[in-house]
Amino acid sequence: MQVSGVIARRSLLTAALAMVLALFSFGASNRVGLDQLARRRGLRWGAAISVEALEQPDLVQLLLANVGSITPENAFKWAATEPRQGQLEWKAVDQLMQFARRHQLQLRGHTLVWHEQLPGWLTALPADVRAQALKAHITRLMQHTRGAVSSWDVINEPIDPEGKGLRDTIWLQTLGADYIGTVLQWARAADPQARLFINDYGLEGDDPQTLRKRRALLDLIDSLQRRQVPLDGIGLQAHLLAPPEGSPPFTTLPGFLKQLRQRGLLVEVTELDVSDREVNGTIATRDRQVAATYQAFLQAVLSEPALQRITSWGLSDRQTWLNRAFPRRDGQPQRPLPFDTRLQPKLALHQIDATIRRARSW
Numbered sequence: 138m139q140v141s142g143v144i145a146r147r148s149l150l151t152a153a154l155a156m157v158l159a160l161f162s163f164g165a166s167n168r169v170g171l172d173q174l175a176r177r178r179g180l181r182w183g184a185a186i187s188v189e190a191l192e193q194p195d196l197v198q199l200l201l202a203n204v205g206s207i208t209p210e211n212a213f214k215w216a217a218t219e220p221r222q223g224q225l226e227w228k229a230v231d232q233l234m235q236f237a238r239r240h241q242l243q244l245r246g247h248t249l250v251w252h253e254q255l256p257g258w259l260t261a262l263p264a265d266v267r268a269q270a271l272k273a274h275i276t277r278l279m280q281h282t283r284g285a286v287s288s289w290d291v292i293n294e295p296i297d298p299e300g301k302g303l304r305d306t307i308w309l310q311t312l313g314a315d316y317i318g319t320v321l322q323w324a325r326a327a328d329p330q331a332r333l334f335i336n337d338y339g340l341e342g343d344d345p346q347t348l349r350k351r352r353a354l355l356d357l358i359d360s361l362q363r364r365q366v367p368l369d370g371i372g373l374q375a376h377l378l379a380p381p382e383g384s385p386p387f388t389t390l391p392g393f394l395k396q397l398r399q400r401g402l403l404v405e406v407t408e409l410d411v412s413d414r415e416v417n418g419t420i421a422t423r424d425r426q427v428a429a430t431y432q433a434f435l436q437a438v439l440s441e442p443a444l445q446r447i448t449s450w451g452l453s454d455r456q457t458w459l460n461r462a463f464p465r466r467d468g469q470p471q472r473p474l475p476f477d478t479r480l481q482p483k484l485a486l487h488q489i490d491a492t493i494r495r496a497r498s499w
């Protein structure tokens with residue numbers, strides 16, 4: 138009697154617990170995903186992803202519930218595709234292409250011409266051979282992914298960090314001052330359907346350095362367009378920094394996006410995340426500052442008709458690159474993305490949701 142009473146109480150408890158869990162997970166899976174929300178505004182939401190992340194079923198599930206587009210975090214970079222000269226590594230590229238195809242996700246190409254994550258053997262080559270190697274790299278990768286990649290970050294981070302014209306890179310030195318025009322022509326020839334982008338960071342704020350960088354980018358665009366060089370859009374990386382208090386205004390950003398639109402260009406936010414490395418205090422304080430920054434930024438960009446897609450650099454704090462690249466002084470892990478390391482929604486996600494729902498559609 139007593140024993141079965143215990144069992145009965147236990148199974149009642151188990152049933153109640155199961156019901157609560159079911160309700161909870163129903164609530165969670167019933168949430169409208171980010172991409173679904175973005176579509177209501179004529180946009181798509183995407184996320185960067187590594188091939189390693191494809192091995193994590195919980196992360197893949199979160200991804201599929203929230204994105205309509207993926208960007209390979211590292212797999213398409215030259216150091217990954219040709220670590221030894223002439224030895225092409227297509228495995229990771231093909232895995233991501235298959236994943237995108239299987240789940241009907243858009244795929245961004247990232248990135249062809251950059252001064253980082255280059256294979257070591259390149260620097261030893263004489264300049265003319267190196268130029269030919271770049272052309273071969275662009276042509277090969279774009280042809281391999283033809284039809285699967287809708288937009289390519291052909292050139293990554295070409296503007297000088299201080300805004301003094303073009304950044305002095307191996308490619309400027311190899312191909313000369315018009316290297317951007319040259320590689321854009323190569324890219325157009327390799328995959329005529331793909332949209333060709335220039336992608337850069339530090340274009341979102343209101344400080345003098347940002348304004349100088351914008352000016353330098355607009356000058357570059359004007360000179361390319363005068364010479365009828367193919368260029369379809371500009372990517373704003375949007376690696377943002379949450380301020381210690383208050384929220385950054387992004388006052389001048391809508392005007393800048395309009396300048397891009399007036400030049401006939403598309404706009405994408407390509408690598409969105411919000412670092413909390415300068416915010417002290419509790420997790421709640423840090424999360425509030427991060428969420429406020431997402432809100433202010435999205436409010437500034439969402440009403441721009443040229444905006445096509447917003448891609449965050451990962452979806453959960455488990456994936457962030459920031460702890461390696463810009464660690465916090467107190468050694469704590471950062472909380473820059475909409476979901477935490479356990480893939481639970483954070484204030485940032487609620488704020489992103491609310492801002493998209495409130496956004497003006499044109």
Ligand code: XIL
Nearest residue numbers: 210211247248293374408450457458
């Ligand atoms: C980062 C990746 O997230 C890291 O895993 C890698 O170690 C370095 O590169 N701007 C870019 C991205 O255009 O390609 C960078 O990605 C982040 C900054």
